[in-house]
Amino acid sequence: MSPLRKKIPLYTRPEQIEGLKAASRFNAELMDFVRPHVKTGTTTEELDRLVHEYTLDHGHTPACLGYHGYPKTICTSVNEVVCHGIPNKRPLSDGDIVNVDLTTIVDGWYGDQSETFMIGSVSTAARQLVQATFDALFVGIRACRPGGTVRQIGHAIQMSATDGGYSVVREYQGHGIGQEFHQDPGIPHFPNFASNRDVLQPGTCFTVEPMLNIGGWKTRLDKSDGWTVRTMDKSLSAQFEHTVLMTESGPEILTLTDDGPQEGDTLA
Ligand code: MF3
Ligand code: CO
Ligand code: CO
Numbered sequence: 001m002s003p004l005r006k007k008i009p010l011y012t013r014p015e016q017i018e019g020l021k022a023a024s025r026f027n028a029e030l031m032d033f034v035r036p037h038v039k040t041g042t043t044t045e046e047l048d049r050l051v052h053e054y055t056l057d058h059g060h061t062p063a064c065l066g067y068h069g070y071p072k073t074i075c076t077s078v079n080e081v082v083c084h085g086i087p088n089k090r091p092l093s094d095g096d097i098v099n100v101d102l103t104t105i106v107d108g109w110y111g112d113q114s115e116t117f118m119i120g121s122v123s124t125a126a127r128q129l130v131q132a133t134f135d136a137l138f139v140g141i142r143a144c145r146p147g148g149t150v151r152q153i154g155h156a157i158q159m160s161a162t163d164g165g166y167s168v169v170r171e172y173q174g175h176g177i178g179q180e181f182h183q184d185p186g187i188p189h190f191p192n193f194a195s196n197r198d199v200l201q202p203g204t205c206f207t208v209e210p211m212l213n214i215g216g217w218k219t220r221l222d223k224s225d226g227w228t229v230r231t232m233d234k235s236l237s238a239q240f241e242h243t244v245l246m247t248e249s250g251p252e253i254l255t256l257t258d259d260g261p262q263e264g265d266t267l268a
Pocket of ligand 2: 113175241
């Protein structure tokens with residue numbers, strides 16, 4: 001094996017696939033549970049409490065809490081926050097967009113997904129950004145195939161985003177997932193050359209989680225909390241994420257339920 005080629009974990013045994021699917025299924029049910037609560041007046045801390053309680057009540061483990069010292073169960077990224085926003089006491093208000101990112105450990109396996117919600121009536125610009133980001137997620141997922149490369153995902157997402165006039169965040173990316181939260185391969189949402197080497201064999205499990213901005217792609221980490229990532233130019237940012245398993249017949253989305261937004265939907 002070339003020393004440049006990464007060791008990408010492959011999950012092909014039935015019990016491994018069952019473990020992955022059960023974790024993602026629970027995580028998706030958790031999103032179904034929290035979705036109706038994401039509305040005007042609710043604080044992101046309240047959403048965090050609801051998710052924490054539901055997770056423990058079902059005997060599972062919040063993956064983010066304590067992860068490299070992260071202080072909460074979920075990430076809630078409002079408006080110009082790109083990712084890793086920490087839940088706080090500010091009530092969501094009319095016109096906000098908020099990404100809610102959930103990750104759970106179920107019997108040692110990880111499921112990871114996020115959705116951006118529109119609170120009350122949002123600006124046309126915000127609505128179009130959220131829709132474009134949702135569409136870009138599926139464009140990325142549909143661009144990958146067994147034996148294809150990771151670069152194809154980023155290429156498709158970048159094309160789709162650029163079409164709408166949006167930029168794609170480059171400093172944060174999707175990731176392999178399984179019995180670890182973040183593992184190889186990294187999934188950049190732009191077509192970087194190195195990802196040509198990362199082949200998506202059947203059994204590869206990974207997230208696709210594009211972050212699109214109205215302004216430029218650059219971000220700035222908030223040094224006061226060490227987590228919150230904002231757009232450098234304070235423009236709005238949106239994100240959607242699913243966990244995907246590459247199978248012999250193509251990508252299978254593991255974090256979907258019938259309740260959530262479906263591929264091709266126009267978001268309300
Ligand atoms: N859920 C995020 C992801 O999609 C990771 C959050 S890590 C945390 O990879 F520590 F910030 F919670
Ligand atoms: Co992720
Ligand atoms: Co996530």
